[in-house]
Structure formats: C-alpha cells, structure tokens
Amino acid sequence: MGKKVRPAETLTLALDDILDSLASNVVAVNKLGEIIYCSPQFARYLELPREELIGRHINEFFPGTPLLEVLKDGRPQLGRRLQLKDGVYLVNRTPIWRNGEIVGAISEFQNINEIQNIIDELSSDNARIRELKNLLELILDLSSDGIVAIDRNYVITMANHNFASFFNKTPEEIIGKNVYEVYGESKPIFPRAMETGEAEYGYLGNLNGHEVIANRVPLVRDGEIVGALGVVAFRDVEELYALIKKIRHLKSELDYYRGELERVHRSKFSFDQIVGRNKQFEAVKETARRVAMTSSTVLILGESGTGKELFAHALHTEGLRSKGPFIKVNCAAVPENLLESELFGYVEGAFTGARKGGQPGKFELAHGGTIFLDEIGDMPMSMQAKLLRVLQEKEIERLGDTRPRRVDVRVIAATNQNLEELIGKGRFREDLYYRINVVTLNIPPLRERMDDLELLVEHFIKHFNRQFGQRVTGVSPEVMEILMNHHWPGNVRELENVLERAYNVLDGTVIQKKHLPLYLQKAGLARGQRANHSGLPRLVEEAEREAILEALAATKGNKRQAAQLLGISRAGLYKKLKRYQIECG
Known part of the structure; x- marks a missing residue:
C-alpha cells in the first residue's frame, strides 16, 4: 500500500498551488x-529569485x-493606494x-490597470462579486486623480467622479458612451496609448477647456491590448x-539666506575683524593672509586669550576650503580615553x-574643510603617534575597524606651550612637531x-553697546x-571679560574705576608702592598671583568660572595655581 497522505499536507499543497496561481503580487x-x-x-x-527573498526583512524592499x-x-x-516605480x-x-x-x-497588491480589467470581467449576476466591484469602484472614486478607462471600441467602461466633473456630469452619465462623444470638440489624447501600445507620463492636454497634466497607459490582457487608461494628475x-x-x-x-549666512560668517571670522594695528601684530596677520590661500598645515603659537581661534577661523574663511566645514577639537578638554x-x-x-x-x-566630519586642533600640546603621546599617521597617510581608521578611510582636510594646530621644551622633556613627539610646524604664526601677547x-x-x-543695548561712550x-x-x-580675552563685567554693574555712560x-x-592702588621695591618680573608675578586670588574669591573658589x-x-589656571602654590578647596 502507498503512503497515506494526511489532510494537513494536502491542504498545504493546495494553498501553495492556489497562492502561486494568483495574478496579484502576494507576500507574507x-x-x-x-x-x-x-x-x-x-x-x-x-526581479529576484523567490529563494533569495525568503527570510529577508520586508523593509529591505519596501522601507517603512x-x-x-x-x-x-x-x-x-x-x-x-500605493505608488510604485511603474504605476499606481x-x-x-x-x-x-x-x-x-x-x-x-x-x-x-495589483496594478490599477489590472484592477480595471478585473472590473470588466466581473459578473453582475453574482451578488458577492457585484459587491466587490462596487468596492473597487468606490476606492477609485476616492482617488484625487481623475481616472477614465475605455475598451477597444472607445467606449468608456469606467470613470470616477473627479474625471466626470470636468464635463459637469456624473460617472453614470458618461459610462457606456463613446469617449469622443463625451469629449466633443476637445478630442481625447489618452486613447493613443491603446493605438500605439505605449504609455506616456506627464503630458500636457486639453480637457474640456482645462489645461491638465495627465498620464496614459494601454490596458493589456493576455498579451493583447484591450483598452486604455487615462489619469489626470493635475486638474x-x-x-x-x-x-x-x-x-x-x-x-x-x-x-539668499545661504548667501547671507556665508556673508555673516565671513564678516565675523575674516582677518579684517581681528582688531590690531601694532606692527608686530599686523605682520602676523599679513603672513596669515598669504598662508590662507594654501593647503599647508599651520601651527599657531600664543598665550591663552591672544586670539588663536580667531586666526584659525580666518585662515579657513579666507582660504580655498571656505565652502567646507570648520571643525574644532580642544585636545585638553577631551578625556584621554575618549580622544581617539x-x-x-x-x-x-x-x-x-x-x-x-x-x-x-572629527576628521571625517572635516572632510573637504579644516580641522582645528586647539591646545595640541596637551595631546597624550599615544594619540600623537596616531595623529602623525593621519597627517602622513591622509587616512583614518575608526575605533574597532580595520578599513582605512581617506580624508581630505587642512590641519591647523594651536598651543600656548613651548613645544620644543616639551620635546626635550619627552612629552611631545619631535616628528609630529616638524609635521605640524610647516608654517608658524606667533601671536604676540597683549602686554x-x-x-x-x-x-x-x-x-x-x-x-557690548549692541549686545546690552546701552550707549557707553568710553572709559x-x-x-x-x-x-x-x-x-x-x-x-x-581677559580685557573682554573685564569690560563685559563693567557693563553688568554700570550706572552711567562712562566706565569708572x-x-x-x-x-x-587694588592693583591701581598698590602699584606705586610695589614699584619702589621690586623689579618688573616680580611685579608681573605679584599682579598675576593677586589677580588669580581675586578671581577665586569673586567666584567662591569655582575654578572654571575663575578661569573664564x-x-x-582651566588647564592654564591649574598650572598657575601650582606655580604660585595657591591652594583652594
């Protein structure tokens, strides 16, 4: 005796056969x-084999x-309604x-052209089929587009309300009539799809006095053209x-706004906005202007608050990469374990x-632009080796990755430290120093x-008059x-902060002592007394120490606010606290 087939197996085979035979696109x-x-x-x-689709996520083919x-x-x-690459x-x-x-x-899901073919084939004698036909026609009627279909005899077999309204009629009044009779003198264009067998999208046509944008496609059944479909996209x-x-x-x-943003950015960060007429300072600005038009690496040296970041911005803004991004990294502010x-x-x-x-x-984000490595003298030695490789090879590797990625960036570095001294102490790589020290800008301190x-x-x-809405005339x-x-x-920066503080306590139009x-x-009161007993270096140290103590007192020991x-x-403040042996809780 043969193997007995269980009913469940028969059902499974039958369902597969049925689903495979459907004319629709079906996916479960x-x-x-x-x-x-x-x-x-x-x-x-x-356009893929079925076996390659099974097991893959539906989002791969229909995102969202x-x-x-x-x-x-x-x-x-x-x-x-679903709009896909080849139709509705x-x-x-x-x-x-x-x-x-x-x-x-x-x-x-099924193409709307195929649905029209289904409607034509439905039998009105069957109540269930008639209900489905009415449902499909209702769906088409809810479409915001004007939709009409004709058979091989140019008789309108389907039309929705949006289409019929062009002729001030209902769908029932035009279905069953010859399309040329309905159009009258305006003459329909969409039947050409049936005559030529070619679809056309976005053509300009005249529909009863209305210039419309429409689509036309032939209706094909069993390889034979059986009619045409017209869809009005713009009424x-x-x-x-x-x-x-x-x-x-x-x-x-x-x-306009992009241009305005660029203009504001340029006006804010150009060399013209860096204030100073001192000969030494002007010479640095002139050198920077010439360097801006190259792609050379630039090292900006100067004490804290001298304007190193302003020079970095101006080098980018007036350089060849001004359309690209400007990315800043403070090497001292990022913890060592996160810097890479x-x-x-x-x-x-x-x-x-x-x-x-x-x-x-940051290097990838700066691709095509400029990366500004501020306080590079505080960069850990382990990171210095990796930075050197990036500067030499022009490529980076993400943490945890083995694939190199090409980067095209201009590097501007800045520090308030003496890198040559750091090299001597073994805290800065000599080869990195020569790599970043292509062009040096040494910004003089305010004194x-x-x-x-x-x-x-x-x-x-x-x-500050603009910022605070005041009319201060001077000091x-x-x-x-x-x-x-x-x-x-x-x-x-200290001068700027001193004047901003004055604006917050000002009670007139002139800044007073x-x-x-x-x-x-206090420095103004004690200066005459100290001058008689100390040399200039000692006076400088005393003034600096006193300034730090006053700042800490004013901020109740908050080092971040005192540094500001x-x-x-903040790193500079800690160094000075150590130098002057100032302890604070």
Whole structure:
C-alpha cells in the first residue's frame, strides 16, 4: 500500500498551488517582518529569485511599509493606494491570526490597470462579486486623480467622479458612451496609448477647456491590448505652474539666506575683524593672509586669550576650503580615553555603549574643510603617534575597524606651550612637531602690543553697546591708566571679560574705576608702592598671583568660572595655581 497522505499536507499543497496561481503580487511575513512566502508575480516584480527573498526583512524592499503597522495593531488595511516605480497599485494588508495571536501578515497588491480589467470581467449576476466591484469602484472614486478607462471600441467602461466633473456630469452619465462623444470638440489624447501600445507620463492636454497634466497607459490582457487608461494628475496646469513658482521662490529664498549666512560668517571670522594695528601684530596677520590661500598645515603659537581661534577661523574663511566645514577639537578638554573615538570615530560594537551604526570622528566630519586642533600640546603621546599617521597617510581608521578611510582636510594646530621644551622633556613627539610646524604664526601677547589697547577697548565698547543695548561712550582716564599698567596674563580675552563685567554693574555712560574687578582696583592702588621695591618680573608675578586670588574669591573658589573671568583656560589656571602654590578647596 502507498503512503497515506494526511489532510494537513494536502491542504498545504493546495494553498501553495492556489497562492502561486494568483495574478496579484502576494507576500507574507512572520511577526518579525521576515518574508515567509511570496508569489511568483512578487518575485518577478522585484526581479529576484523567490529563494533569495525568503527570510529577508520586508523593509529591505519596501522601507517603512505599513504592513508592519498591521503586525502591531492587527487592523486590516483594505483598498489602499500605493505608488510604485511603474504605476499606481491598490493594496490590501491583513494580519494572520493563530489562537488569538498575530503570527504574521499578508499583503496583496495589483496594478490599477489590472484592477480595471478585473472590473470588466466581473459578473453582475453574482451578488458577492457585484459587491466587490462596487468596492473597487468606490476606492477609485476616492482617488484625487481623475481616472477614465475605455475598451477597444472607445467606449468608456469606467470613470470616477473627479474625471466626470470636468464635463459637469456624473460617472453614470458618461459610462457606456463613446469617449469622443463625451469629449466633443476637445478630442481625447489618452486613447493613443491603446493605438500605439505605449504609455506616456506627464503630458500636457486639453480637457474640456482645462489645461491638465495627465498620464496614459494601454490596458493589456493576455498579451493583447484591450483598452486604455487615462489619469489626470493635475486638474489645471496653472496649479503646476504655481507649484513650480513656489518652489523657485523657496529656492531663491534659500540661496539668499545661504548667501547671507556665508556673508555673516565671513564678516565675523575674516582677518579684517581681528582688531590690531601694532606692527608686530599686523605682520602676523599679513603672513596669515598669504598662508590662507594654501593647503599647508599651520601651527599657531600664543598665550591663552591672544586670539588663536580667531586666526584659525580666518585662515579657513579666507582660504580655498571656505565652502567646507570648520571643525574644532580642544585636545585638553577631551578625556584621554575618549580622544581617539572623538578624532577618528568608531564602528558599531567597538566598545560598550557604542552607538548603533557607529559614529564618524572629527576628521571625517572635516572632510573637504579644516580641522582645528586647539591646545595640541596637551595631546597624550599615544594619540600623537596616531595623529602623525593621519597627517602622513591622509587616512583614518575608526575605533574597532580595520578599513582605512581617506580624508581630505587642512590641519591647523594651536598651543600656548613651548613645544620644543616639551620635546626635550619627552612629552611631545619631535616628528609630529616638524609635521605640524610647516608654517608658524606667533601671536604676540597683549602686554607686547599695548599700543592696541585703546583700539581694543573701543572695539569691545561698540560690541557690548549692541549686545546690552546701552550707549557707553568710553572709559575714564583713571580706568585707562589702570588698564595700560596691567600685565594682562589673560590677554585680549581677559580685557573682554573685564569690560563685559563693567557693563553688568554700570550706572552711567562712562566706565569708572568702581566698575572694574577688585583685583584691578587694588592693583591701581598698590602699584606705586610695589614699584619702589621690586623689579618688573616680580611685579608681573605679584599682579598675576593677586589677580588669580581675586578671581577665586569673586567666584567662591569655582575654578572654571575663575578661569573664564581671567580669560585663560582651566588647564592654564591649574598650572598657575601650582606655580604660585595657591591652594583652594
């Protein structure tokens, strides 16, 4: 006796045969969204073998598909319209239930042309089929497009309300009539699709006095053209013109604001905005202007607060890479264990907590532009070796990756330290020093360009007048004398902070001595006494130590705020605290 076939096996075979025979595109997924079945028509649509589709996620082929919504909420989506690469489809999406639980979902979609063929073939004698036909016609009627179909005899077999309204009629009044009779003198163009067998999209036509944008496609059944379908995409060409005009206006606005942003950026970060007429300072600016038009690596030297970042911005803004990004990295502010991923990025899984998909580093973000490595003298030795390789090879490797990535960046480095001394102490690589020291800009401290002090005061008063909405006319002669005699350990940034503080306590239009920080007020009183007993180096140290103590007192020991008040970096403040043996809780 032969093997007995169980009913379940017969049912499975029958279902496969039935589904494979459907003319629609059918795909079923499990509750994870993975394809567990697809019809031959679906595979042909994707131009892939069926075996290559099974097990792959539906999002790979239809990103963001609502089929996943059906998986979640269990609500069927019937008669939905779907725009795909080759036309408009109607789609039904339903959940698959087992024992009261959603175990998957199935989607069936079919070209609207094929649906029209189905409507023509439905028999009105069958109530169930008639109900389906009415449903399909209702779906078409809800479309915002005007839709009409004709058979080989140019008789209108289907039309929705949006199409019939062009003739001030209902669909029932034009269905069954010859299309030329309905159109009258305007003469239809879409039947050409039936005559030529070729589809055309986005053509300009006249529909009963309306200039419309429409599509026409032939209706094909069993390899034979049986009619034509016309779809009105824009009811009036003026709507399209208005849309184009709006898009052009928005593009014009975008170009304007992009230009304004570029102009503001250029005006903010150009060499013209760096204030100073001191000969030594002007010479540095002139050298920087010439260097800006090259791609050479630049090393900017100068004490904290001298304006190294302003020079870096100006080099980028007035250089060949001004259209590219400007990326800043403070090498002293990033913890050593994070600096590599910050500079070079990382791949997914590189470390615990790594972002899914990985993350590009600052060098990749600066591709085509400039990267500014501030306080490079504080970079750990281990990172210096990796930076040297990037500068030599012009490529980076993300943390956890083995694939090199090419980068095209201009490097500008800055430091307030003596790199040659650091080399001698074994804290900075000599080969890296010569790699970044192609062009050096040495920015003089404010105490060496005191002839610029009045100009800088005038500049900051104009700036803060705009910021605070005040009309300060200047500083008193007494204040100017105090400012001229101050050592300015925090340089231009300290001067800016001193004047900003004065604006916050100002009670008139002239900055007086009482508006200055206490350390400057006391320095003015004690200067004459100290001058009789100490040399210049000692005076400088005393003034700097006193300024630090006053700043710490004013900020109640907050080192970050004290450093900001003094116009120096936090790392610079810690060095001075150690130098002057100042202890604070």
